[in-house]
Structure formats: structure tokens, C-alpha cells
Amino acid sequence: MHKEFENALAAIEAKITNLNPQEIQQAFAYIPLDIFAELQLERPSAYPNIVQWLPEMPSADVQIDWTGSANHVLMDQTLSFIKTIISTYHEITSKPISSRTILDFGCGWGRIIRLLCKYVPVDKIYGVDPWSQSIEICQQTRVPGHLFISDYLPRTLPTPEGLKFDFIMAFSVFTHLSEKVTKICANTLRDHLSDNGILAITIRPIEYWDFALNLENYGFSHSYIDELKAAHKQKGFAFAPHNREKIEGEVTYGDTSMSLQYIKDNFIGLDIVRVEYNKVDSLQLIVFLQKA
Ligand SMILES: C[S@@+](CC[C@H](N)C(=O)[O-])C[C@H]1O[C@@H](n2cnc3c(N)ncnc32)[C@H](O)[C@@H]1O
Structure with a gap:
């Protein structure tokens, strides 16, 4: 690690136990996000107070179960996503995210929140997940x-009644939902956005299905993949349910692709304001929406 970062970490280490959430967030201003991520993966013994403040990483098995890969490979994807959402949020709103209230919808094991807390005081971060x-x-x-x-x-x-969020993110959540649940989630998240709030979701493009064909543990046949691609072309939405218990009469979770046109036509009261993606995770398009 560069000496500059070691010096900055030593200064934080000496005072972190006496700081409140805002002060901790400000203290990490001179620590780059990649270093903040490395601290979580490596947990260096030179900084016991910082390491104690940081969440622990779950096992590689847990990471893979929820997100398909683990540790450094997954962290590189997470870093790209965080950098994209932070810069795009600032670009759209011209407001500092550090003073905003944030929701991670479908937060899983907290992969995103763990890095987001470099930018947002922890008392302003919310996460929900049905599992x-x-x-x-x-x-x-x-x-x-x-x-x-x-x-x-x-x-x-x-979340607390009446609380609205300035930024809601749902990474790798709409990539898994049935059509009925997709529409319910879009409506509910819209209703929980503050007036100028931003919703960032990821979606799978049609190209995802060719990739899924080669996923050994999925066992998708060529004809099933053709059906899913045909559904995507025809209505902009395709869903392959997983073998799960039905809820309200249907399986709500599986693999989902969606077009931007589908969002325009079906996400009532929301407008697409930006679209991004990162080459390290090229089958997740990041769509930024605002209340119409
Ligand atoms: C692929 S994981 C992604 C987790 C996390 N967003 C991340 O990127 O690490 C999908 C998550 O969506 C959650 N989920 C499933 N159905 C959901 C629903 N109806 N509403 C919100 N989240 C849901 C799952 O429990 C799971 O944690």
C-alpha cells in the first residue's frame, strides 16, 4: 500500500473509536474506494480499530450463492458499480450523496452497503431483503x-413510515423477478423516492440468454432459450422461474431479461434518465430512473 494511504489510515485508526457516523464518513475522504475495499478483504492487523468498525466478509460460498462469484473477482465488479452510481448520482443531481438517505433494495449479504458507507454515513443507509x-x-x-x-x-x-429515499439502488434484483413482482417493486420504489430521488436498477439484456445457455448448473435447453429470447423480442420481458415455492400463486424469483422499452412502457410514473454499464459486468445494464 502507498505510504500516503498508510499515513492517512494511521490517523483514522487513532481516532475512529471517538467519531460519530458523519465524522467517520468524512475521515475516509482521503482513502480511495479501492483501498477501502482492500481493507475489507485483507483486514490488516496494523489497523485493529478500523477493522473492528468494518463489517466482516461472509464466506466465499455465501458470496457465490448470492452473487455468482467471490472475493477479488466480485469486488472488482462491485467497485465498478459503486463508482458508476456515485458519479452518475452526482452528475444528475449535483448534490453530495453524503447527506442523502439511501436504500439498498434486495441488499443480500450487504455487498453494496459495505462500500457505500465510505460515501454515506451509516445512519443514513437502509437495506431490505425478503430472504x-x-x-x-x-x-x-x-x-x-x-x-x-x-x-x-x-x-x-x-422502513419507517413516511421515510422517502433520495437514492434507491437494486443491483441484480430486477434481473430475477417475475413480471408481476417487477411491476409491484417499480410502483413501491417510486412511491418511496423523494421528489428528486434517483432509482438505479440493473437489468439483463437479451444477450444474457446466450450466456445462460452455457451455464452448466442451469441446464437450459436450446429450445427454452429460444422461447425466452422470443418473449424478450416480442414484449421486452422474459422470465425463467427457478424451482421455488409459489407465493400468491406464482414463482416470483428466477432469471429475467428486460428491454429499456419495456421499462418505458410499464414503469408507471418513472422516466429513464441515464443508462450505464461496466465491461467487467457487461450483462448488467444500470438504468437510472426519476419520478416523471
Ligand atoms: C442476486 S442477489 C443480489 C443481492 C445484492 N443486491 C447484491 O448485489 O449483492 C438477489 C437478491 O434479491 C433478493 N430478492 C428476491 N426477491 C426479491 C423481491 N421480491 N424483492 C426484493 N428483493 C428480492 C434476494 O433475496 C437476494 O438477496
Whole structure:
């Protein structure tokens, strides 16, 4: 690590136990995000107080179960996503994200929140996920923020009543939802956005299905993939349900592709304001939306 960063970390190490959430967030201003990520992966013994403040990483198995890869490979994708959402949020709103209230919808094991807390004081970060195991892992590994279990068909959110979010992100969530749940989530998240709030979701493009064909553990046939691609071409939406329990009469979770036109036609009261993607994770398009 560069001496400059070691010096800055030593200064934070000496005072972090006496700082409040805002002061901690400000203290990390001179620590680049890549170093902040490395601290979480390596947990260097030279900085026991910082390491104690940081959440622990879950096992590689947990990371792979939720997100398909683990540790440095996954961290590189996460870093790209965080850099994209932070810079795009600033570019659209011209407001500092450090004073905003943030929701990570479908937060899983807290992959995004763990890095987001470099930019946003932890008392302004919220996370929800309907899978109780996700929230349990977050709690076991001390992911910061206010975390709640949500519904699989989330017509409301379990966050404090009346609380609106300046920025809501849903990474790799709309890439898994049935059409009915997609529409419910879009409506609920819109209703929880502040007036100029931004919603960032990721979606799979049609090209995802050719990639899925080669996923050994999926066992998709050529004809099934053709059907899914045909559905995407025809209505802009394709869903391959996983073998899961039905909720309100249908499987809500699987693999999903969606076109931008589908969002324009079906996400009522929301406008697309930016589209991004990163080459390290090229089958996740990042779509930024604002209330119409
Ligand atoms: C692929 S994981 C992504 C987790 C996290 N966003 C990340 O990027 O690391 C998908 C997450 O969506 C959650 N999920 C499933 N159905 C959901 C729903 N109806 N509403 C919100 N989240 C849901 C799952 O429990 C899981 O944690």
C-alpha cells in the first residue's frame, strides 16, 4: 500500500473509536474506494480499530450463492458499480450523496452497503431483503445501516413510515423477478423516492440468454432459450422461474431479461434518465430512473 494511504489510515485508526457516523464518513475522504475495499478483504492487523468498525466478509460460498462469484473477482465488479452510481448520482443531481438517505433494495449479504458507507454515513443507509437469511448474514457480519426483512411482493416497505429515499439502488434484483413482482417493486420504489430521488436498477439484456445457455448448473435447453429470447423480442420481458415455492400463486424469483422499452412502457410514473454499464459486468445494464 502507498505510504500516503498508510499515513492517512494511521490517523483514522487513532481516532475512529471517538467519531460519530458523519465524522467517520468524512475521515475516509482521503482513502480511495479501492483501498477501502482492500481493507475489507485483507483486514490488516496494523489497523485493529478500523477493522473492528468494518463489517466482516461472509464466506466465499455465501458470496457465490448470492452473487455468482467471490472475493477479488466480485469486488472488482462491485467497485465498478459503486463508482458508476456515485458519479452518475452526482452528475444528475449535483448534490453530495453524503447527506442523502439511501436504500439498498434486495441488499443480500450487504455487498453494496459495505462500500457505500465510505460515501454515506451509516445512519443514513437502509437495506431490505425478503430472504431472512440475507438479513441474518448482514447481522452476523455487522453490516452497518438499518436493515429490514421485506415482502416477496413488496406493496409497502418495512422502513419507517413516511421515510422517502433520495437514492434507491437494486443491483441484480430486477434481473430475477417475475413480471408481476417487477411491476409491484417499480410502483413501491417510486412511491418511496423523494421528489428528486434517483432509482438505479440493473437489468439483463437479451444477450444474457446466450450466456445462460452455457451455464452448466442451469441446464437450459436450446429450445427454452429460444422461447425466452422470443418473449424478450416480442414484449421486452422474459422470465425463467427457478424451482421455488409459489407465493400468491406464482414463482416470483428466477432469471429475467428486460428491454429499456419495456421499462418505458410499464414503469408507471418513472422516466429513464441515464443508462450505464461496466465491461467487467457487461450483462448488467444500470438504468437510472426519476419520478416523471
Ligand atoms: C442476486 S442477489 C443480489 C443481492 C445484492 N443486491 C447484491 O448485489 O449483492 C438477489 C437478491 O434479491 C433478493 N430478492 C428476491 N426477491 C426479491 C423481491 N421480491 N424483492 C426484493 N428483493 C428480492 C434476494 O433475496 C437476494 O438477496
